[in-house]
Amino acid sequence: xxxxxxxxxxxxxxTSKRIAGSIVILYALISIIPLLWIFxxxxxxxxxxxxxxxxxxxxxxxxxYCNLFTTxxxxxxxxxxxxxxxxxxxxxxxxKRNMVIAGPSNFLPRFINSLVIAFGSTFCAxxxxxxxxxxxxRFKVPLADDLLFFILSTRMMPPIAxxxxxxxxxxxxxxxxxxxxxxxxxxxxxVSLAVWLLKGFIDExxxxxxxxxxxxxxxxxxxxxxxxxxxxxxxxxxxxxFCLIFAWNEYAxxxxxxxxNAQTAPPFIPTIIGEGGQDWPAVAAGTxxxxxxxxxxxxxxxxxxxxxxxxxxxxK
Amino acid sequence: MGRRLKAExxxxxxxxxxxxxxxxxxxxxARATPKKLAKPVTGLSDRMVAWLFIGPTMLxxxxxxxxxxxxxxxxxxxxxxxxxxxxxxxxxxLRNYERILTDPDIWVAMQTTANFVFWTxxxxxxxxxxxxxxxxxxxxxxxxxTTIILVPMMLSPAxxxxxxxxxxxxxxxxxxxxxxxVSGIPTTEIEMLSxxxxxxxxxxxxxxWMWTPYVMLICLAGLRSIPDYIYEAAxxxxxxxxxxxxxxxxxxxxxxxMLAVLFRGIENFKMFDMVNLLTGxxxxxxxxxxxxxxxxxxxxxxxxxxxxxxxxxLFVAVFGLAxxxxxxxxxxxxx
Numbered sequence: 001x002x003x004x005x006x007x008x009x010x011x012x013x014x015t016s017k018r019i020a021g022s023i024v025i026l027y028a029l030i031s032i033i034p035l036l037w038i039f040x041x042x043x044x045x046x047x048x049x050x051x052x053x054x055x056x057x058x059x060x061x062x063x064x065y066c067n068l069f070t071t072x073x074x075x076x077x078x079x080x081x082x083x084x085x086x087x088x089x090x091x092x093x094x095x096k097r098n099m100v101i102a103g104p105s106n107f108l109p110r111f112i113n114s115l116v117i118a119f120g121s122t123f124c125a126x127x128x129x130x131x132x133x134x135x136x137x138r139f140k141v142p143l144a145d146d147l148l149f150f151i152l153s154t155r156m157m158p159p160i161a162x163x164x165x166x167x168x169x170x171x172x173x174x175x176x177x178x179x180x181x182x183x184x185x186x187x188x189x190x191v192s193l194a195v196w197l198l199k200g201f202i203d204e205x206x207x208x209x210x211x212x213x214x215x216x217x218x219x220x221x222x223x224x225x226x227x228x229x230x231x232x233x234x235x236x237x238x239x240x241x242f243c244l245i246f247a248w249n250e251y252a253x254x255x256x257x258x259x260x261n262a263q264t265a266p267p268f269i270p271t272i273i274g275e276g277g278q279d280w281p282a283v284a285a286g287t288x289x290x291x292x293x294x295x296x297x298x299x300x301x302x303x304x305x306x307x308x309x310x311x312x313x314x315x316k
Numbered sequence: 317m318g319r320r321l322k323a324e325x326x327x328x329x330x331x332x333x334x335x336x337x338x339x340x341x342x343x344x345x346a347r348a349t350p351k352k353l354a355k356p357v358t359g360l361s362d363r364m365v366a367w368l369f370i371g372p373t374m375l376x377x378x379x380x381x382x383x384x385x386x387x388x389x390x391x392x393x394x395x396x397x398x399x400x401x402x403x404x405x406x407x408x409x410l411r412n413y414e415r416i417l418t419d420p421d422i423w424v425a426m427q428t429t430a431n432f433v434f435w436t437x438x439x440x441x442x443x444x445x446x447x448x449x450x451x452x453x454x455x456x457x458x459x460x461x462t463t464i465i466l467v468p469m470m471l472s473p474a475x476x477x478x479x480x481x482x483x484x485x486x487x488x489x490x491x492x493x494x495x496x497x498v499s500g501i502p503t504t505e506i507e508m509l510s511x512x513x514x515x516x517x518x519x520x521x522x523x524x525w526m527w528t529p530y531v532m533l534i535c536l537a538g539l540r541s542i543p544d545y546i547y548e549a550a551x552x553x554x555x556x557x558x559x560x561x562x563x564x565x566x567x568x569x570x571x572x573x574m575l576a577v578l579f580r581g582i583e584n585f586k587m588f589d590m591v592n593l594l595t596g597x598x599x600x601x602x603x604x605x606x607x608x609x610x611x612x613x614x615x616x617x618x619x620x621x622x623x624x625x626x627x628x629x630l631f632v633a634v635f636g637l638a639x640x641x642x643x644x645x646x647x648x649x650x651x
Contacts, residue, residue: 012453021455027447028464031525035467037490038479050488052503128373135369139362147374154381156634158586160610161627164620165384165391168398188380191373220365251474251589252607256615270478270593280482287475298470302463306533309469313575314537 038291041284049280064281066090067274068107068289072099074275107286110268114290116179117264118247121186126240128187129194130232134224136195137202138210148199151192152311159252167257179262185253190243193311197242200312201235202228238304241297248294265290385631392625399618412625422626424601425609432520432605433584437577439524444531445573449565451532452539462536469529477590480522484508484594515595515603522590527583531576538572539565571649578641585634606630 012020041049043060046067072094080100086092094101132151136144166185167176175181209231210223218226229236255267269286272279298305306314360368392412396405416422447465451458468476483491492506508518542564550560588607591597597604597612610630614623 017453017455020450020453021458021461024447024450024455024458024461024465027443028461031468031529032464033490034476034480034483034525035471037483038476041482052488052493054488054490054493128376131369132373135366139366139369141366141370147370151373151377153635154377156582156638157381157385157631158588158607158610158627158634160588160607160614161388161631162381162384164398164614164624164627165388166380167615168391168620169384169387171398184376184380188376191376195373220360220362245470249472249474251472252592255474255589255592256611266472266474266589269475278482283479283482287479290475291471294470294472295467298467299463302466305466306537309530310534310575310579314534314572 038284042288044281063093064285067282068285070101071105073102110265114264117182120183121247122243124187125190125194125243132195133198155192163256177258177261186247196311197239205231242308388624394621396621397618398620412622425606429605435520436523440528440531444528445535447532448535466529468526474589478593512602534576538569542568574645
């Protein structure tokens with residue numbers, strides 16, 4: 001590296017670096033404003049959230065989070081005065097608005113559905129994907145290129161087009177609005193990504209390792225389990241996170257194929273309403289809770305991102 | 317006898333694994349190893365293992381992708397309605413396809429989709445490539461700012477897109493406020509989602525905000541793949557920076573740009589979540605892209621047969637366009 005740059009005539013000048021840097025930083029700052037605004041709104045009270053001009057400085061409140069997890073009913077001031085003192089902070093906030101907490105909202109069950117479906121489908125997709133990727137990477141499979149292209153092409157179909165027959169099929173099989181049905185569907189969608197990504201990772205592990213192991217008396221399966229798998233851990237982890245993010249973010253299938261039981265968070269969050277319209281602080285609170293895991297994963301994955309988003313076509 | 321058999325088994329396994337260098341060593345080793353020390357080679361042949369490994373994935377894809385696809389093809393020749401499962405189903409032949417291809421509304425939806433794909437890709441490529449070009453100047457802290465820029469594309473288009481409805485609110489939204497602050501137009505007139513001429517742009521803006529980082533990341537890989545010595549040679553030949561950009565940077569990064577365009581093109585052709593949440597196809601049908609039309613036909617009007625035919629047409633269109641494009645991409649790569 002130092003050898004090429006030491007005499008390089010193409011190192012950008014300091015001014016050009018400075019100009020480039022300020023343009024990029026300006027873009028980055030503008031592009032994260034909507035995200036910061038989501039975070040800020042989640043800590044606003046409903047009146048603060050719809051103030052004009054938009055409030056940048058405000059008294060933070062957790063009312064949005066209270067509203068996200070509860071349903072409330074309006075009561076007369078006399079009734080509220082007759083109640084015993086508020087047991088929790090959320091109780092108190094709600095009573096100030098002349099309401100009482102009627103019960104938990106659907107957010108938590110929807111969030112748990114998201115977790116179950118995302119992790120379940122990721123596990124299945126990565127399991128199947130690792131096996132298939134190893135198969136394509138190490139064996140002479142007849143028509144391998146066609147099969148791989150077929151696997152990829154399943155991702156080109158518009159989700160709505162897939163959803164029509166899936167809807168009918170699940171109705172026949174009794175899988176409508178069930179977590180199992182959604183796990184199967186997301187597994188099928190994700191397995192194409194998993195195969196393509198993992199094939200790239202496994203291709204990079206030298207064959208000689210397994211061959212040496214097999215000369216030492218391992219069977220093919222033992223060599224796969226004890227030699228290839230440990231080497232592919234990083235690739236498998238990165239692939240798993242990509243599958244997880246897809247399943248976590250997916251909206252079209254979830255909105256069309258689930259309605260109650262198995263509904264995930266993405267179709268649920270837009271339906272959070274308060275009195276007289278959307279309860280934006282609660283929506284922002286739900287969005288914030290929903291986005292935090294993805295933020296963490298994005299930072300963990302930043303070195304593998306390029307590979308993941310191009311199905312392994314571009315590597316650094 | 318036992319020993320000979322073992323040697324033959326070794327040989328077969330090694331040949332299957334396409335190893336030749338180790339073969340003789342292994343043979344000798346197998347022959348030389350005392351019977352008790354030699355581990356019995358059990359297990360499946362490689363061909364069996366290959367099918368065992370690939371089979372489950374293929375079965376799943378057959379069950380969840382291919383079988384439904386054929387079912388949809390079958391339905392597309394009927395007048396079946398999913399909300400009336402007990403009604404007699406008539407075979408209508410190609411009439412569904414005929415009606416779709418002659419329906420002006422469908423063509424309007426296709427045109428809306430095409431406009432949408434064109435503008436989002438144009439903006440994303442332009443901004444994404446410029447950003448990548450600037451990041452490649454490697455200013456101090458560029459890795460950190462790159463990570464910040466990448467965040468929006470990892471988030472759920474539905475959940476974040478939904479929040480943009482709040483940002484777009486004419487009275488209280490941050491977007492309207494910012495625009496009126498800069499331009500002086502009163503906030504009440506900036507009705508991004510309900511104004512016929514602004515609504516398509518409201519979606520293009522969110523899509524561009526979300527997916528420019530994607531294009532940027534791929535372009536960045538392209539720029540970084542250009543070796544320094546080419547620029548050095550150009551510098552020695554006294555090529556101007558402008559000339560270097562047009563004759564080296566752009567052509568060498570072109571396959572990457574085209575790859576980004578391919579992926580974004582397919583995704584935006586399918587676009588559903590953001591449009592459904594931001595405008596739902598409205599006002600009127602100004603933002604009704606193909607996916608929204610399909611959803612209306614299939615899950616609101618329940619014209620299952622008709623919408624299956626439309627789904628097949630869309631799939632063939634994506635598949636065909638993508639194939640033509642990949643051919644072009646390969647030609648550019650080989651140049």
